[in-house]
Amino acid sequence: MNTLPAKTVERLSEYRRTLMGCLNAKRNYIYSHQLASLLHITAVQVRRDLMLIGYSSVLRKGYDVRELIDTIGRIIDSEETMNVAIIGIGNLGRAVAGYFKGKRSKLNLVASFDNDPQKVNKVISGVRCYPYQEMEKLMGELNIRIAILTVPADYARETAENTIRFGIKGILNFTTVPLNVPSGIFLEEYDMITSMEKVAYFVKENRF
Amino acid sequence: MNTLPAKTVERLSEYRRTLMGCLNAKRNYIYSHQLASLLHITAVQVRRDLMLIGYSSVLRKGYDVRELIDTIGRIIDSEETMNVAIIGIGNLGRAVAGYFKGKRSKLNLVASFDNDPQKVNKVISGVRCYPYQEMEKLMGELNIRIAILTVPADYARETAENTIRFGIKGILNFTTVPLNVPSGIFLEEYDMITSMEKVAYFVKENRF
């Protein structure tokens, strides 16, 4: 299978969680327009995305919720679990950690790192916090593949370089410092200030 | 001036902050390719964005950093300050509040709301937390235009509807629940789980 467009991957993640909600509500089949409306997108978008992953419904009966959840999982999850660490377990790090409570099936938060002695060697938001100095050793031992960067801006670049040196393959950068990474490392950045200023701009303009 | 493309607005926010860093470093002029490289994008992108806001440099001298900061401000900031509230001052809310410390010039965080008696009427992360019940009254009094939604998923929809009823014009939704809003309200959503699963997918695929 070819690599999917990034936007499709994002929506697949959202489809799956929405579908899990449907299962909980004992709904076993769902039409494209229903799934679309739960996510406030169009039915065509849903059908197109599902086409890309080769999923087919029974005509006029809608999609089999459980089956579709599985199919999406086969596409976007890895075979074995993928281990994740949070670097910097301040407010933001703890918030992110909280999302792992609901058990992301194949994504495993296995460690956090910090250099605050108050935090080190404690379990914070459900995950053990290790001293920053042990990162090198533990990245290997725990087979950590993804780093979530929630350190203060001043440490962003240095920390990112370290995680890469210690073998990380993907970084989710929540700091406001833009990173660049060598090829072979996947980088996803999210900047909250940008989002806030964007909202302010469009509110001011009031046409969008 | 026509409304700018959303992506351009996002980059303008990033340009400005990068330029402020330059000013601090006593750099007064900057070439498009230098600004680009600080953000790990292309010089054409920078020039194109600046073309859209009608900024011109002195040829071959690069952009005047201070002037460009001002120009961007005139485009993306509103005349008067725009007031913001954080709804739900848990870990994520506190993390967001932290970004206002550095004083977003025209974006003012004036309140947070929560219904935890432990938090109410205290100053948390630099902002006073008011009881959820007072939202209606204070949204008007404090002239709050933008709501940042950092409540637990179960409250997302209800809370969003309330903020809209109380006069908010823009929502930045950090919950994992997709919202839909009436026209005239600007909605920006960010879903951390989606980002994490996206990173996991591309790490697994290892071609992007």
Add this chain to the structure above:
DNA sequence: TAAACATTGTTATTTTATTAACAATAAAAA
């Protein structure tokens, strides 16, 4: 049974975003 209908999968079209190409031009070098 035949006609109308609802839904899907997919191709075609449009829109949006990015990248490339290049003329214009001033500074620096010859």
Add this chain to the structure above:
DNA sequence: TTTTTATTGTTAATAAAATAACAATGTTTA
């Protein structure tokens, strides 16, 4: 002074994403 060079602003080309169009087809209704 003339030539070369570096940089910009802008138009043209390409790529990516979203939307529309529609044939195919099984279900329901008449």
